[in-house]
Amino acid sequence: QQPVQSPQAVILREGEDAVINCSSSKALYSVHWYRQKHGEAPVFLMILLKGGEQKGHEKISASFNEKKQQSSLYLTASQLSYSGTYFCGTEKGNTPLVFGKGTRLSVIA
Amino acid sequence: DTEVTQTPKHLVMGMTNKKSLKCEQHMGHRAMYWYKQKAKKPPELMFVYSYEKLSINESVPSRFSPECPNSSLLNLHLHALQPEDSALYLCASSQGVRVGDEPQHFGDGTRLSIL
Numbered sequence: 001q002q003p004v005q006s007p008q009a010v011i012l013r014e015g016e017d018a019v020i021n022c023s024s025s026k027a028l029y030s031v032h033w034y035r036q037k038h039g040e041a042p043v044f045l046m047i048l049l050k051g052g053e054q055k056g057h058e059k060i061s062a063s064f065n066e067k068k069q070q071s072s073l074y075l076t077a078s079q080l081s082y083s084g085t086y087f088c089g090t091e092k093g094n095t096p097l098v099f100g101k102g103t104r105l106s107v108i109a
Numbered sequence: 110d111t112e113v114t115q116t117p118k119h120l121v122m123g124m125t126n127k128k129s130l131k132c133e134q135h136m137g138h139r140a141m142y143w144y145k146q147k148a149k150k151p152p153e154l155m156f157v158y159s160y161e162k163l164s165i166n167e168s169v170p171s172r173f174s175p176e177c178p179n180s181s182l183l184n185l186h187l188h189a190l191q192p193e194d195s196a197l198y199l200c201a202s203s204q205g206v207r208v209g210d211e212p213q214h215f216g217d218g219t220r221l222s223i224l
Contacts, residue, residue, distance in 0.1 A: 030210065041113075041199065042152065044212035087151050096165055097213070099151035 001026055003090045005100035012078045012107045020103045022088030023070035031064050031071040032089040032097060035082075042087065045073075078107045112136055113216035115200050121222045124190060130219045132183040132200030141183045142213065143175060144199040152199055158183060190223045197221075 003024045012018055022031060030049045034042040048064035048071055059076040075082055085104050089097035113134045122128050132141065140159050144152035157165035158177040172194075174186040183200055197220050201213040 032212070041215035041217045044214065047210065047212060049210065096154045096157060096167070098154075102149075102151055 002098050003031075003088055003100040005086075005088055005103050007103060008101070009104040010106070012075075012082075012105065014080060014107055014109055015077050018075045018078060018105065020073040020075075020086050020088075020105070021070060022072070022090070022100055023068070024090050026069065026090075026092055028064075028066060028069055028090050029092055030090070031062075032091075033062055033071075033073050034087045034089065034099075035084045036087065036102075037084040045086075075105070078105075080107050080109065083107045113200055113202055113214050115198075115216035115219050117219055118217065119220050119222075121224060122187070122190065123224050124192075126190075127186070127188045129187065130185040130198055130200075130221075132185075132216055133181055134202045134214070134216075135181055136202065136204075136214065137180075138202035138204050138214070139180065140203045140205060140211075141177065142201040142203075143173075143183070143185050144201065144215075146197040146199055146218070156185075187221075190221075192223045195221055195223045 003022050006021045010018055032047050033045040036042040050066040062073045064071045083106050085102040087099045087102045089099045091097050116131045142157050143155040146152045154167050155169045156175045161177045172189050176184040197218045199218045200216040203211040203213045
């Protein structure tokens with residue numbers, strides 16, 4: 001079942017922060033986050049396993065609340081290079097990833 | 110540059126043609142994947158190979174035929190495709206087969222157009 005991402009799109013000025021949410025109606029084992037720039041391959045950002053841990057990647061971090069079956073991606077002090085479409089992918093325990101519809105992030109100067 | 114190499118980058122073919130897409134990785138990954146991605150949509154899983162054996166087929170039409178000749182190489186054979194099959198075809202690989210724990214590394218894709 002496809003996870004639900006919000007917002008669908010967001011426009012930021014450089015230096016602003018953003019939060020992208022990913023939720024599922026099913027219990028999750030893990031949540032993956034990927035970023036895809038226009039015309040390029042999706043690039044892995046991080047995986048969060050159930051346990052509620054928070055991970056970070058440069059100024060991008062994420063949390064996973066398994067009870068609420070949701071994950072959030074936090075982008076701090078956004079840079080132009082953060083522009084792209086962010087996908088969360090969820091799986092329920094060694095099942096194929098199902099990606100959300102994506103959140104299109106545009107960072108402007 | 111990505112560590113998963115896909116060829117060709119672009120392919121235009123007629124509905125009666127037979128062509129193949131190729132994917133190669135030299136990271137020692139034991140799981141390889143084919144995804145289909147339409148414009149402004151997320152990647153949709155088509156096939157998963159685990160240790161060179163087909164482990165998942167997401168009810169893909171038989172006009173798409175995957176093949177894994179060895180642990181580094183994955184092919185997708187195309188025959189009698191329809192215009193709605195036009196899309197970006199992405200290959201990915203991951204270290205093992207427990208998909209939940211491991212990142213997937215994507216190739217740049219083959220942009221396929223069916224005339």
